Amino acid sequence: MRSSMKCALIVCFAVAVLLKSSHGLNNTGCGTSKSCYMMPAGCSPSSSSCLFVSYTYNPTSQEFTFELSGGSGAGTQYAAMAFTSGAEMMNGDLYYCIGSELKSGSLGTRYALPTTTPALPTGVTSISANTANGVGECTFTRPASITKT
Numbered sequence: 001m002r003s004s005m006k007c008a009l010i011v012c013f014a015v016a017v018l019l020k021s022s023h024g025l026n027n028t029g030c031g032t033s034k035s036c037y038m039m040p041a042g043c044s045p046s047s048s049s050c051l052f053v054s055y056t057y058n059p060t061s062q063e064f065t066f067e068l069s070g071g072s073g074a075g076t077q078y079a080a081m082a083f084t085s086g087a088e089m090m091n092g093d094l095y096y097c098i099g100s101e102l103k104s105g106s107l108g109t110r111y112a113l114p115t116t117t118p119a120l121p122t123g124v125t126s127i128s129a130n131t132a133n134g135v136g137e138c139t140f141t142r143p144a145s146i147t148k149t
Contacts, residue, residue, distance in 0.1 A: 024046045024135075025067045025139070026045060026046070027042075027043075027045060027052070027054075030054065034055065036052070036053070037052070037053045045069040045135075046133075046135060047135070048135050051070045052068070053066065053067070053068050053081050054067040057144070062143060062144045063142065063143050063144065064141065064142055064144060065126065066081070067139050068095070068097055068138050068139070069097075070136060071135060072099075072135060078096050078097060078098040078136065079136050079137070079138070080096035080097070089110050093106060094106055094114050097137065100129050101129055102120065102129045102138045103117075105117055121142070123143045124141070125140070127139070128140075
């Protein structure tokens, strides 16, 4: 085989490996390098029947990076998470993925519809969101402390 053909094959193989390895969330590192919540336990985030949230904390920048995924059905479903200091999700800080967007809002009281905000809070960065094969996923970074208005 000619050396130029070998180089072309090696480059194609390397690109395919990089593309495959960078696509989708996974549960590698759960319990060691990141904290994870999965339902059902041990499920794969690439499965439409898996609800998955992970986070890592960077003490230098005082930021959290979150990964969120869940079944997206026909595009009408979403994956969401909220932070609150109370047991009943009052005044919860809400983040949700729908389609190819990350959105934000707040929860006033439990069992009530959330109030959505037109823009993400200041400081939310590194946003990636997509839906493929019935699974919606997003990643984002936010400061450890955020003030929402």
